Amino acid sequence: MNCAQTIADYAFRSIGYGERLLPRSDFTLCQQFTLIGSGMIWNIYFGVLALLSGFILATAVAVGKGSSNRILRKCSEWFIFIFRGSPLFIQFFFAYFLFLSLKGVFPIFRPLTSATLGALIVLFFNTAAYSGEIFYGALQSIPKGDAEAADAYGLSGWGRFRRVIWPTMLRLGWPAYTNEAIFLFHATTLVFFAGFPAKQQRGDALYYANYFADKTFNPFIPYPILAGYFILLTLIIIGIFGIINTRLNRHLPQDAKRKIRYRPQLIR
Structure with missing residues (x-):
């Protein structure tokens, strides 16, 4: 089998299209590149959806933590504390067995026992907690002059937040949010080790890498x-977030713009 045929057979195997059986012998580099790349579809799926949905919740959590309302503030603080204070790996296991228990009582929870939704929910809450703390720090760093200028122009409530507070918060927190x-x-590679099963061997990139390592x-x-x-995915993320960062800081002088620097987190 040539490489072109291998790509045609296995490029989308992780999502159910193409050859059903995995190669059993005579493993080639093309097979490994193709199947591991196919598994990356799931990693991108988890990352993109969790990031987009988590961004909305993170903004709400940051505003809630900075709120003068004690109930909103405490709910936001505890949400951040729980999901930042416990390992993501444990969150996956706890969520899986929680959904599994609920499935027996309420059949509506059955879809959550699969990685497609269950693992996504865990990643959603986890990134919302970390991002919420980042945005809260940015919210606290907004210069008082910006808020006073908004008041001077007669902006208040939602208009003040949308036009002044939120854009400034994003601009200040964006470099740290890029690292998150x-x-x-x-x-997303932790999904492979969690309790969520990979049905019909439709796993993520680490699933296929582990398969070839074992064989x-x-x-x-x-x-x-x-x-x-x-590494390639990281470069793409840095590029996309760099473009957004430039857009957020387009009104600033060149020497005042905050540049994105990748700082890997060794412990989470």
Whole structure:
């Protein structure tokens, strides 16, 4: 089988299209690149949806933590504390067994026992907590002059938040939020180790990398391929977030613009 045929057979196998059986012998580099790349579809799915939905909740949590309303403030503080204070790996296991228990009583929870939705919900809450703390810090760093200028122009309530507070909060918190986005995509590999099953061997990139490592007894080929895909994904994220960062800071002088620097998190 040539490489072109391998790509045609396995490029979308992780989402149910193409050859159903995995290769059993005579593993080639093309097969490993193709199947691990196919698994990356799930990692991108988890990362993109969790990031987009988590961004909305993170903004609400940041505003809630900075609110003068004691109930909103305490709910936001505890939400951040719980999801930042516990390991993501444990959150996956706890959520899976919680959804599994609820499924027996309420059948509506059955879809949540699959990684497609269950793992996504865990990543959604986790990134919302981390991002919420980032945005809260940015919210506290907004110069008083900006808020006073908004008051002077007669802006209040939603108009004041939408036109002055929220854009400034994003501008100040965007470099740190970029690092959170990168780590979120890296954290999607933990789905493989969680309790959520990969139905019909439709796993993520780490699932296929582990498959080849077990079959060939040589982890020094599939895992570097996996790392290469994530390095490429990281560069794409930095590029996209860099464009947004430039847009957010377009009104500032060149020497005053906040540049994005990738700072990997060793412990979460």
